[in-house]
Amino acid sequence: MNKTANASALGYGAFALTLWLNSMAPAGWFNQPWNNSLLQLLTAVLGGCVLAIAGVLQWRRGNSLDTLLFLAFAAYWWIGALYQHALADGDRAATSAGFLGWYCMVWAFLVFCAWIAACRDGVARMLFTAGLCLSLFTAALSNWAHLDALAVLGGYLGLVTAVVGIYIAAAEAVNEIHGHAVLPLGENPADHGSGVF
Numbered sequence: 314m315n316k317t318a319n320a321s322a323l324g325y326g327a328f329a330l331t332l333w334l335n336s337m338a339p340a341g342w343f344n345q346p347w348n349n350s351l352l353q354l355l356t357a358v359l360g361g362c363v364l365a366i367a368g369v370l371q372w373r374r375g376n377s378l379d380t381l382l383f384l385a386f387a388a389y390w391w392i393g394a395l396y397q398h399a400l401a402d403g404d405r406a407a408t409s410a411g412f413l414g415w416y417c418m419v420w421a422f423l424v425f426c427a428w429i430a431a432c433r434d435g436v437a438r439m440l441f442t443a444g445l446c447l448s449l450f451t452a453a454l455s456n457w458a459h460l461d462a463l464a465v466l467g468g469y470l471g472l473v474t475a476v477v478g479i480y481i482a483a484a485e486a487v488n489e490i491h492g493h494a495v496l497p498l499g500e501n502p503a504d505h506g507s508g509v510f
Contacts, residue, residue, distance in 0.1 A: 320370035329481075336448070455467055
């Protein structure tokens with residue numbers, strides 16, 4: 314029997330690591346130079362390529378929520394990496410803070426819609442999408458209001474969300490290997506037909 318691997322662990326792992334690495338600078342852990350080529354590469358490879366592969370694999374398994382999050386945010390991280398690259402090359406005049414605010418707000422709205430779906434897919438995914446939505450919403454407000462405190466708050470929301478994503482990745486891998494819920498994801502047994510709650 315040919316079994317298809319559960320790519321949720323891969324997807325949430327790549328998503329969480331990319332989110333963590335990109336949230337440290339807004340949180341104020343260090344000053345982020347625009348020419349940080351390592352961060353650009355990590356964002357493109359982990360967030361862009363690996364997340365896209367996980368999205369395609371989850372699409373094959375019929376997991377709509379993970380497919381939406383992984384493929385949409387693969388594009389998001391690619392855009393982020395290319396934008397960082399453009400800034401490193403000296404293209405600083407093209408994007409206004411107002412547009413960046415709306416850019417983050419549109420993504421926050423998409424994640425809010427995913428959060429509605431995640432409310433039926435377990436507490437862990439619900440917390441992940443809620444944290445991601447709040448992080449993007451705070452980034453939008455930070456761009457519009459030009460308040461550093463909001464940027465720091467958004468960075469910390471991203472870091473907390475990344476921790477939830479790492480937990481989901483670990484739970485998906487551990488539970489799959491053991492064949493039962495060792496690390497609970499807060500799934501409703503009636504919806505998933507398992508004893509996990």
